[in-house]
Amino acid sequence: MDFAKKIIKSTEEIFSTMIFMEISAAEPLTEGKEILDCHVSAMIGLSGDFSSMLGIHCPGKIGMAITGEMLGMEVKEVDADVKDTLGEIANMVAGGVKEAFAAEDINLELSIPTTVTGKSYTVSSPTRSNRVIIPFDLEQGRFFVEIKYSLK
Amino acid sequence: MDHVQRITESTQEIFSSMIMLEVTPGEPYKRNKSMLRGSISGIIGLTGSIKGLLAIHLPKQTALEVTTAFLGMDVTEIDEDVRDAIGELANMLGGSLKAALDPKGSGIQLSMPTAIYGDEYSIDCIATAEEITVPFELSGNTFLVELQIDPNG
Numbered sequence: 001m002d003f004a005k006k007i008i009k010s011t012e013e014i015f016s017t018m019i020f021m022e023i024s025a026a027e028p029l030t031e032g033k034e035i036l037d038c039h040v041s042a043m044i045g046l047s048g049d050f051s052s053m054l055g056i057h058c059p060g061k062i063g064m065a066i067t068g069e070m071l072g073m074e075v076k077e078v079d080a081d082v083k084d085t086l087g088e089i090a091n092m093v094a095g096g097v098k099e100a101f102a103a104e105d106i107n108l109e110l111s112i113p114t115t116v117t118g119k120s121y122t123v124s125s126p127t128r129s130n131r132v133i134i135p136f137d138l139e140q141g142r143f144f145v146e147i148k149y150s151l152k
Numbered sequence: 153m154d155h156v157q158r159i160t161e162s163t164q165e166i167f168s169s170m171i172m173l174e175v176t177p178g179e180p181y182k183r184n185k186s187m188l189r190g191s192i193s194g195i196i197g198l199t200g201s202i203k204g205l206l207a208i209h210l211p212k213q214t215a216l217e218v219t220t221a222f223l224g225m226d227v228t229e230i231d232e233d234v235r236d237a238i239g240e241l242a243n244m245l246g247g248s249l250k251a252a253l254d255p256k257g258s259g260i261q262l263s264m265p266t267a268i269y270g271d272e273y274s275i276d277c278i279a280t281a282e283e284i285t286v287p288f289e290l291s292g293n294t295f296l297v298e299l300q301i302d303p304n305g
Contacts, residue, residue, distance in 0.1 A: 121273040
């Protein structure tokens with residue numbers, strides 16, 4: 001099922017065709033301590049042939065840089081534009097992952113995206129679930145795309 | 153039956169049958185992106201004929217009380233057990249609400265639950281989502297059950 005490959009392909013495609021930013025994927029992680037430094041997260045649920053949650057986590061300045069690039073304007077704080085943009089990116093990345101699974105005859109549906117922002121928060125999935133985290137590097141720093149899933 | 157009634161009945165049912173605690177509903181309102189402080193939230197996505205998100209937001213003290221009752225063991229800090237229990241609570245509420253929204257049982261599916269915990273954070277949905285929040289009282293504290301539905305399906 002190769003989750004890492006599908007996430008990398010979908011994320012790279014969205015960034016190159018919709019946001020026009022160069023990103024490069026680093027080695028997948030299975031634990032997410034680095035995510036603790038992130039102050040903006042966007043998550044979207046997937047369900048169907050398996051149940052899952054996809055999340056994008058980034059430090060505030062990376063969220064602002066991506067939003068600025070996508071909207072073509074300067075962004076100075078983690079505001080509603082940043083939340084909407086990250087939510088929309090989570091939606092698009094999950095859409096790409098859904099299509100990649102559909103090609104293997106594995107069917108999924110998406111929920112609506114949710115954003116979490118704050119000075120300090122942790123995001124955790126059920127301890128029994130599987131987790132893949134892909135770090136992506138761009139000029140301004142690093143962000144993470146995470147997928148948690150449990151096969152039925 | 154409207155969404156407020158479904159949320160109320162599902163929440164009361166899960167609390168009384170699974171956690172053995174009685175909770176009292178208050179007046180529903182719109183949470184309007186207010187910050188959550190010293191809380192833990194369990195969220196779960198709904199997909200299919202209704203696209204949305206179900207969230208339960210509990211103050212730390214209430215989360216400890218609920219987890220203690222649910223697991224039948226004394227819990228004094230927000231650890232992995234509590235985060236798992238609150239995720240599972242969102243999952244059970246999602247299951248109950250799903251049955252109420254879709255009695256035939258084929259149109260709505262649940263994603264994986266996630267727990268979010270922190271001193272100060274905000275959880276927002278897409279701007280166009282229809283939002284209903286019902287507060288419940290438990291031992292003098294208030295927790296919230298929130299349903300967000302995408303009006304465009």
